[in-house]
Amino acid sequence: MAKAMTVSGSAEETPKWKAGPEHFIDFLKDVRNETKKLVTPSRAEVQTTTFVVIVTVFMFAAYFWLVDNVIGRAIEAVLKHLTTH
Numbered sequence: 001m002a003k004a005m006t007v008s009g010s011a012e013e014t015p016k017w018k019a020g021p022e023h024f025i026d027f028l029k030d031v032r033n034e035t036k037k038l039v040t041p042s043r044a045e046v047q048t049t050t051f052v053v054i055v056t057v058f059m060f061a062a063y064f065w066l067v068d069n070v071i072g073r074a075i076e077a078v079l080k081h082l083t084t085h
Contacts, residue, residue, distance in 0.1 A: 041049075
């Protein structure tokens, strides 16, 4: 069912299709204001966080290698046990 379009005599209301550019301009102004709040990290902060990331990656790699080996050897032992009987 189609709804009837109402025409408003108020000059304050703008149609939605005309409000698009105004919303876009407001959005760009908000982006500019938020961009001004950004802070560039210092060299020491970048080095510290990079070190933490690298150490964490190696720790997870070692953990997953260990878990993979344990599970793999357990599966091999079970299969060997089942095939010898």
